[in-house]
Amino acid sequence: MSYLEDIGSYFLMLKRTFGSFTKRSVLKELILKEIDDLIIGSLGIVAFISFFVGGVIAIQTALNVDNPIIPKSLIGFATRQSIVLEFAPTFISIIMAGKVGSFITSSIGSMRVTEQIDALEVMGINSLNYLVFPKIVALLFFPFVIALSMFLGILGGLVAGVYGGFTTLTDFTTGLQDDFDTFHLVYAFIKTFVFAFILATVPSWQGFYMKGGALEVGKASTNSFVWTSVLIILTNFIITQLLLSS
Amino acid sequence: MIKIENIRKSFGDEEILKGISTVFEKGKTNLIIGQSGSGKTVMLKCLLGLFQPEEGYIYYEDKAIQEMDEEQQRHLREEIGMLFQGGALFDSMTIEENVMFPLRMFTKKKKTEMLARVNEVLARVNLEGVNRKYPAEISGGMQKRVSIARAIVNNPKYLFCDEPNSGLDPKTATVIDNLIQEITHEYSITTVVVTHDMNSVMEIGENIVFLKNGKLVWQGNNEDIFKTDNKDVTDFVYSSDLFKKIRDIQIEEQ
Numbered sequence: 095m096s097y098l099e100d101i102g103s104y105f106l107m108l109k110r111t112f113g114s115f116t117k118r119s120v121l122k123e124l125i126l127k128e129i130d131d132l133i134i135g136s137l138g139i140v141a142f143i144s145f146f147v148g149g150v151i152a153i154q155t156a157l158n159v160d161n162p163i164i165p166k167s168l169i170g171f172a173t174r175q176s177i178v179l180e181f182a183p184t185f186i187s188i189i190m191a192g193k194v195g196s197f198i199t200s201s202i203g204s205m206r207v208t209e210q211i212d213a214l215e216v217m218g219i220n221s222l223n224y225l226v227f228p229k230i231v232a233l234l235f236f237p238f239v240i241a242l243s244m245f246l247g248i249l250g251g252l253v254a255g256v257y258g259g260f261t262t263l264t265d266f267t268t269g270l271q272d273d274f275d276t277f278h279l280v281y282a283f284i285k286t287f288v289f290a291f292i293l294a295t296v297p298s299w300q301g302f303y304m305k306g307g308a309l310e311v312g313k314a315s316t317n318s319f320v321w322t323s324v325l326i327i328l329t330n331f332i333i334t335q336l337l338l339s340s
Numbered sequence: 341m342i343k344i345e346n347i348r349k350s351f352g353d354e355e356i357l358k359g360i361s362t363v364f365e366k367g368k369t370n371l372i373i374g375q376s377g378s379g380k381t382v383m384l385k386c387l388l389g390l391f392q393p394e395e396g397y398i399y400y401e402d403k404a405i406q407e408m409d410e411e412q413q414r415h416l417r418e419e420i421g422m423l424f425q426g427g428a429l430f431d432s433m434t435i436e437e438n439v440m441f442p443l444r445m446f447t448k449k450k451k452t453e454m455l456a457r458v459n460e461v462l463a464r465v466n467l468e469g470v471n472r473k474y475p476a477e478i479s480g481g482m483q484k485r486v487s488i489a490r491a492i493v494n495n496p497k498y499l500f501c502d503e504p505n506s507g508l509d510p511k512t513a514t515v516i517d518n519l520i521q522e523i524t525h526e527y528s529i530t531t532v533v534v535t536h537d538m539n540s541v542m543e544i545g546e547n548i549v550f551l552k553n554g555k556l557v558w559q560g561n562n563e564d565i566f567k568t569d570n571k572d573v574t575d576f577v578y579s580s581d582l583f584k585k586i587r588d589i590q591i592e593e594q
């Protein structure tokens with residue numbers, strides 16, 4: 095019952111978010127600030143993780159395929175597939191659920207408990223549009239983050255594979271181009287858009303409807319991470335079933 | 341002027357406001373007092389339209405909010421200033437940006453005009469030289485004053501204050517109370533203050549509404565309140581040891 099209520103309040107929130115709009119000039123500023131906080135502010139950690147995880151994927155693939163009948167180009171191929179299909183879109187999104195998601199929940203949640211949201215409402219401002227809409231728009235740029243992650247992941251794989259002596263540059267790049275299916279990229283970016291929407295809205299919902307004080311803000315942030323990552327994993331499963339397994 | 345007619349508000353099975361009627365006058369500090377949990381904040385939120393009462397009417401001048409269309413309600417909100425219990429300043433904005441916020445949202449003023457107005461109201465609440473600071477960098481009393489400045493910057497006709505001096509030392513609390521009263525008289529605002537603080541009652545109680553268990557049980561001013569023999573009111577007033585002592589001394593002197 096309470097789950098149904100939660101789902102109901104989530105969709106009601108979405109409806110009100112796209113309800114009466116905040117003054118244009120103010121909204122523009124809010125969007126730029128969110129892009130800075132949520133997107134630009136995440137690039138460093140995403141670049142760091144992607145490069146090194148890409149390297150580890152290449153090394154592990156190389157160590158597991160020392161059988162001479164398997165072509166050396168497999169290392170490049172496997173690295174590309176793991177990064178493009180899963181690591182960049184799904185796992186970076188989960189890492190973002192921890193970083194961006196809990197930031198969104200705690201910032202909206204603390205506005206709730208200190209009556210800043212009431213202050214907006216009293217002034218006749220649609221607080222959901224003011225707070226959540228700019229986050230949704232900012233996260234439309236999330237695919238760029240994922241594209242960067244894909245690029246740096248593969249680069250990391252190449253550097254670790256080639257300079258670690260596991261493969262040659264030619265073998266690795268041959269592998270990268272093997273069996274390339276553009277639909278895989280389409281699939282990866284469809285996922286990314288859905289995850290971006292979850293990342294913007296679920297943590298907002300957690301923060302907006304929370305009750306209590308500072309302690310509860312902390313709890314809501316943790317909850318927000320759990321719910322956002324569970325939802326990302328579940329939708330990942332569903333989208334993969336629908337798009338790839340036919 | 342705000343007139344309330346027989347408003348009722350429930351949450352679930354529990355009726356919080358049990359049919360309240362009263363009038364809050366223009367140019368006066370009107371107080372809603374009563375114990376914690378007596379429904380003061382709920383009543384305030386009904387006045388603000390944040391809660392919808394199940395029954396009754398709330399008139400701003402001669403127009404009931406229940407009968408206003410969306411545009412009229414939005415317009416009304418631009419005429420309302422609200423001072424929240426904790427100040428509710430936007431902590432991602434500087435003091436200047438906080439006070440300017442209602443102007444940016446609701447007026448077409450130029451930046452320089454807005455700045456001039458912001459500095460004018462900040463001076464009115466005796467705060468200068470903090471424009472570039474963030475709320476977390478100033479004291480609680482200063483935050484309250486900024487919050488008053490934000491509430492009055494757009495020349496409201498109605499000012500609402502929820503426990504304006506909670507969390508302040510007695511001296512700062514008196515400064516805030518007096519500021520609210522001066523502004524009310526100066527601009528002829530209809531001011532409604534929710535409080536359970538007897539000092540505020542003494543200082544600024546020009547029209548006092550006493551709530552108990554969701555009912556209005558007494559109404560009067562800060563002189564009447566010490567003369568009444570309404571038991572609910574005397575229990576409330578003399579629950580403070582200080583006032584009990586003062587009363588005992590007065591009785592001895594007589």
Ligand SMILES: Nc1ncnc2c1ncn2[C@@H]1O[C@H](COP(=O)(O)OP(=O)(O)O)[C@@H](O)[C@H]1O
Nearest residue numbers: 351356374375376377378379380381382383534
């Ligand atoms: N949003 C709400 N939902 C349910 N009950 C509420 C809500 N707001 C207040 N109440 C209840 O209404 C009663 C009066 O609360 P309130 O008006 O805040 O008291 P106070 O006089 O201390 O300001 C309390 O019992 C409180 O639990």
Ligand SMILES: [Mg+2]
Nearest residue numbers: 380381382534
């Ligand atoms: Mg209260």
